[in-house]
Amino acid sequence: MKTRAIVSSVSVSVSLLALWALIAQLEWISPIFLPGPSATWQSLSEGLRHGELLHLTFGTVERMAYGWALASLIGIALGALIGISPLLRTWLQPTLELIRPLPASAIVPVAIAFIGLSPAMVLVVIAFGAVWPVLLATTHGFANIEPRLHEVGRVLRLSPLAFIVKVGLPNAMPDALAGMRLSLTVSLILAIVGEMLASQEGLGLAILQAARSFRSADLFAGVVLLGAIGFVSNSLLGMAERRALAWKQI
Amino acid sequence: MRALLDRLGWRGWVLPVTLLALAEAAMRINPVESDALARPTDVLNAMAQAIANGSVLSLSAQTLAAALAGLALGGGLGLAAGIWFGLSRAAADAASLSIELLRPVPSVALIPLSMLVFGFGFRMEIAVIAFTCFWPMLLLSQAAVRNVEPRLLEVARVLGFAWWERVLKLVLPAALPRIFVAFRLCVGIALVVAVTTEIAANPQGLGYALMNAQQSLRPDLMFAMLLWIGLLGWGLGAGLLWLQRTWFRHSLAQQP
Numbered sequence: 001m002k003t004r005a006i007v008s009s010v011s012v013s014v015s016l017l018a019l020w021a022l023i024a025q026l027e028w029i030s031p032i033f034l035p036g037p038s039a040t041w042q043s044l045s046e047g048l049r050h051g052e053l054l055h056l057t058f059g060t061v062e063r064m065a066y067g068w069a070l071a072s073l074i075g076i077a078l079g080a081l082i083g084i085s086p087l088l089r090t091w092l093q094p095t096l097e098l099i100r101p102l103p104a105s106a107i108v109p110v111a112i113a114f115i116g117l118s119p120a121m122v123l124v125v126i127a128f129g130a131v132w133p134v135l136l137a138t139t140h141g142f143a144n145i146e147p148r149l150h151e152v153g154r155v156l157r158l159s160p161l162a163f164i165v166k167v168g169l170p171n172a173m174p175d176a177l178a179g180m181r182l183s184l185t186v187s188l189i190l191a192i193v194g195e196m197l198a199s200q201e202g203l204g205l206a207i208l209q210a211a212r213s214f215r216s217a218d219l220f221a222g223v224v225l226l227g228a229i230g231f232v233s234n235s236l237l238g239m240a241e242r243r244a245l246a247w248k249q250i
Numbered sequence: 251m252r253a254l255l256d257r258l259g260w261r262g263w264v265l266p267v268t269l270l271a272l273a274e275a276a277m278r279i280n281p282v283e284s285d286a287l288a289r290p291t292d293v294l295n296a297m298a299q300a301i302a303n304g305s306v307l308s309l310s311a312q313t314l315a316a317a318l319a320g321l322a323l324g325g326g327l328g329l330a331a332g333i334w335f336g337l338s339r340a341a342a343d344a345a346s347l348s349i350e351l352l353r354p355v356p357s358v359a360l361i362p363l364s365m366l367v368f369g370f371g372f373r374m375e376i377a378v379i380a381f382t383c384f385w386p387m388l389l390l391s392q393a394a395v396r397n398v399e400p401r402l403l404e405v406a407r408v409l410g411f412a413w414w415e416r417v418l419k420l421v422l423p424a425a426l427p428r429i430f431v432a433f434r435l436c437v438g439i440a441l442v443v444a445v446t447t448e449i450a451a452n453p454q455g456l457g458y459a460l461m462n463a464q465q466s467l468r469p470d471l472m473f474a475m476l477l478w479i480g481l482l483g484w485g486l487g488a489g490l491l492w493l494q495r496t497w498f499r500h501s502l503a504q505q506p
Binding site: 004005008009010011012013016032033090091092093094095098101102103104105106107108109110112113114185188189192193196197204207208210211212214216219220222223226227228230231234 | 261262263264265266285286340343344345346347348350351352354355356357358359360361362363365366367441442445446449450451457460461463464469472473476479480483484487
């Protein structure tokens with residue numbers, strides 16, 4: 001049963017690829033818009049071996065990773081504070097609820113007005129947009145700590161900080177990691193948008209320029225690479241999540 | 251409004267109101283000529299003007315039309331595929347690798363491609379929104395159909411229903427509450443992607459107006475547009491959540 005599923009899913013993917021090659025080969029869609037898989041592959045391998053592509057990929061990954069790390073740090077720290085203290089929750093949460101529904105990309109013009117077209121601006125936008133999933137999930141995780149653990153903390157006379165580090169964080173980790181996974185996707189999207197708007201070197205700008213100069217093979221190569229970044233980063237985090245939470249399964 | 255205030259509690263409003271009042275006072279006492287800052291009252295003024303001359307309404311209509319058309323296209327296809335994969339385990343298995351490979355492509359990476367194929371305008375924006383909405387709709391409706399009581403499907407087999415009768419008379423009604431939840435999520439996604447596409451490339455709608463206000467150094471209008479986009483998204487989300495609670499209160503009771 002398992003092998004049959006693998007065979008069928010691989011064969012569907014391969015036939016989709018063949019269909020793409022066929023459409024491109026017969027030029028049902030103009031090659032200006034749709035390069036074949038071989039042209040895309042050629043542009044991809046040439047670009048990775050000799051050209052700029054590897055450099056651009058690292059640029060985008062770096063931007064995404066820094067913004068995501070910043071968002072995760074802020075999200076977990078703020079989420080821990082809000083989650084642990086009912087006082088802070090009543091004063092702060094409604095303000096956060098007001099800001100949260102804003103589309104993250106809508107912050108870009110404001111960030112440009114304040115910071116200008118710089119790498120720092122892109123970083124701020126990524127951190128702003130990606131902080132919400134982590135913040136909400138961590139708050140939820142901290143607010144739902146087993147009440148008896150609070151009593152244990154009081155009996156052991158743990159300071160609030162010690163309670164957060166020793167009891168709160170391990171308990172909120174599953175929620176926080178799920179939020180971090182969501183915010184990784186947001187980080188990639190905002191890194192691309194930021195590069196496009198602020199003309200920062202990276203894959204986002206590269207595919208925009210490729211589209212403007214009708215280099216469709218380069219455009220497809222960039223889109224494939226961006227998909228690969230999304231796929232790889234998500235799988236890596238999934239693996240890390242399973243590892244970090246292995247103790248919970250027992 | 252009263253009920254809302256009561257529910258949120260007055261404490262929650264202290265921080266934002268104080269901050270805004272402080273900003274207003276500081277900028278009145280010490281007037282600054284800035285490209286980035288505007289007095290809150292000026293922002294409200296700009297918003298009132300934009301509403302009065304009708305520009306906000308036509309811009310919102312453009313953005314919403316693109317968002318809903320993209321949602322109808324991508325969400326409709328996603329729903330059809332989701333029902334199919336939900337009913338047939340073999341079809342779901344066969345498609346799984348292709349879905350895993352295509353789904354991580356970030357939606358905004360398709361903006362240049364869509365621009366190349368369609369140029370500027372509605373079609374380009376709709377294509378990007380449709381691609382983005384397709385995946386969550388597919389996965390959520392597939393899960394919704396999987397969740398349908400299997401005995402209902404046995405009843406359908408006993409009654410000798412054709413496949414379309416099975417879908418229309420049994421599966422869709424049974425999975426409707428969860429499909430509505432998916433629809434509500436996708437409306438939010440569609441609006442965000444529409445605004446993003448307009449900010450990044452497409453010269454129409456609210457996103458472009460927001461970008462334009464920044465570039466023509468009108469911070470008051472920029473914040474007014476931002477506020478409007480936030481209100482629009484919040485209103486749509488709250489409205490759909492209310493509908494979900496009224497229509498599907500019983501069937502979704504076990505969910506948060």
